[in-house]
Amino acid sequence: MADLWIDGNRNQLLEQQDEVRKQQPYLTWDTREPIVRLEGLFLVRHPDTGEDLDGFDIRVCFPRSFPKRLPRVWAIGGRLPEHDRERHVSEKEGCCLFVDEEFHLRHPDGYTVTEFLAEPVQHYFLAQLHYEHHDEWPWPVREHVKEGIEDAYMELLDLDDRGAVRDCVDLLRRRDLKGRWDCPCGSGKKLRDCHGDRFSVLRGKIPEETFKDTYHRLWERTITLDGRAVRDA
Amino acid sequence: MTPDEYLQAVLDDQELPDEELDALQERKEQIKKLLRNSFSDYSPSIRDAGSYAKGTMVRASYDYDALIYFPSDTDVGETLKAIYAEVDDVLNDEGYRTKRKRSAIEILNPTEDEDPEYFHVDAVPGRYVDGSDGDVFLHQEGGDKDHLKTNPEEQLDHVRDSGVRDAIKLLKLWREKRRFSLPTFVLELLVIELLEGHEDDSLPDQLVHVWEELDEQAEELSVEDPANSNNDLSDVFDSATKASLSHAAQSALNKLDALGWESVFGEVDEDRKQEKAAKVASATEATENPHRPWFGG
Numbered sequence: 012m013a014d015l016w017i018d019g020n021r022n023q024l025l026e027q028q029d030e031v032r033k034q035q036p037y038l039t040w041d042t043r044e045p046i047v048r049l050e051g052l053f054l055v056r057h058p059d060t061g062e063d064l065d066g067f068d069i070r071v072c073f074p075r076s077f078p079k080r081l082p083r084v085w086a087i088g089g090r091l092p093e094h095d096r097e098r099h100v101s102e103k104e105g106c107c108l109f110v111d112e113e114f115h116l117r118h119p120d121g122y123t124v125t126e127f128l129a130e131p132v133q134h135y136f137l138a139q140l141h142y143e144h145h146d147e148w149p150w151p152v153r154e155h156v157k158e159g160i161e162d163a164y165m166e167l168l169d170l171d172d173r174g175a176v177r178d179c180v181d182l183l184r185r186r187d188l189k190g191r192w193d194c195p196c197g198s199g200k201k202l203r204d205c206h207g208d209r210f211s212v213l214r215g216k217i218p219e220e221t222f223k224d225t226y227h228r229l230w231e232r233t234i235t236l237d238g239r240a241v242r243d244a
Numbered sequence: 245m246t247p248d249e250y251l252q253a254v255l256d257d258q259e260l261p262d263e264e265l266d267a268l269q270e271r272k273e274q275i276k277k278l279l280r281n282s283f284s285d286y287s288p289s290i291r292d293a294g295s296y297a298k299g300t301m302v303r304a305s306y307d308y309d310a311l312i313y314f315p316s317d318t319d320v321g322e323t324l325k326a327i328y329a330e331v332d333d334v335l336n337d338e339g340y341r342t343k344r345k346r347s348a349i350e351i352l353n354p355t356e357d358e359d360p361e362y363f364h365v366d367a368v369p370g371r372y373v374d375g376s377d378g379d380v381f382l383h384q385e386g387g388d389k390d391h392l393k394t395n396p397e398e399q400l401d402h403v404r405d406s407g408v409r410d411a412i413k414l415l416k417l418w419r420e421k422r423r424f425s426l427p428t429f430v431l432e433l434l435v436i437e438l439l440e441g442h443e444d445d446s447l448p449d450q451l452v453h454v455w456e457e458l459d460e461q462a463e464e465l466s467v468e469d470p471a472n473s474n475n476d477l478s479d480v481f482d483s484a485t486k487a488s489l490s491h492a493a494q495s496a497l498n499k500l501d502a503l504g505w506e507s508v509f510g511e512v513d514e515d516r517k518q519e520k521a522a523k524v525a526s527a528t529e530a531t532e533n534p535h536r537p538w539f540g541g
Contacts, residue, residue, distance in 0.1 A: 036502075059526075089422045103540075104540050131535040134535045141527075145525065151536055152537050155541070231541070233541065
């Protein structure tokens, strides 16, 4: 358990615990190993007035390599279905908050637990609340499974060919890149003359673990909390 | 609206509409008639039980139990298991789909086209212990013992005369909203035990008391069949169930503290529902650059 994220960061953990308590007083930390958890009533707030609109019982699990690997959130307490595409709830991976890369790009310098709760978790549960009252998701969503990832990358890399996404992610997950390699976008140009700079920017902002997980997801594997790729039964 | 008024409004909202009540009555009579006719040679007594008889029905969770109890010297089946199977066969032969539960036989809607959920009628076969028309033996599917001895009238009276039926109804509703699995009779026994001495408290105070006890002491709690203290209910009220209950209770108390009663049972007033829907819509409109959820499968 030596590489558990809280081991070398006790002070950081204490600071984050205090911050979370101020913002979300009904969430309780459980730092017993092997998984650090935050659990309890998450208050969904009005972004303008700060009024507490409603609350959902949630469990947030922090992977060993947090914050490189993102926490997973589960809705507990029976209010959401266990598995529902329309409501973005997966039995295997919990609440489907975002495409991981898009979160990291918003927080290239890292993020705190409070920021994680105040943004994607708040957005997600506010949207669930909206769904309960209005029978629809209030904002644009990503397509499901592979298509959603491909759409995200096509936007990030300005690609025309969906088929090129997997090759791009394959390259992005490598330790080193060589400018003389063919660009995986299919342009026929060398990487240095094509997407090389864009790749560098992404690699500077997104942890390599994310590219590895995405690559497996493109092969329709499920990723566990600590990054194991498992084939669906 | 005061908490008392609100909870009363919740109870009123959970009253079965006449249409649904009539449909239940009709189904109940259908099943009773079938059982009476099919077993007329064996002189069973057929009685009403379930939340229908106890006066604890809520729209979210209700059932009618048709107790079919044979005389102690019956030859409808050599064993309790055989009696149970006979009743199940009669229902199946008449075209009813059934699902075997611990001691009851759940009757499902006749065809899969209809709401698969619930016919809301169970048959509970049993055999009187002796000629006194009181204690009965019931078959048990699964579990360590294949039968148990109890007294249905005593069980019914225990709930009907508890003085806390409204609290029971609300906590059944709470259970359904939380989707946690706890047999109704265990929930009833728990609530009655926890509210002993609190029968004259207000409904809000009763609920808070139950939740506080569940939050703080669930692990120590145990329930007993009022008709037979030897019946072991520990396998349906085990540690995992107690832990679940404790978490659920804590959640209810937190919601009450943070957001009020409506966060536990929902809005019942139409104006308040509309008001909340409008606030939620304004909140989503005011959210800048929301994350786009992605479903991974």
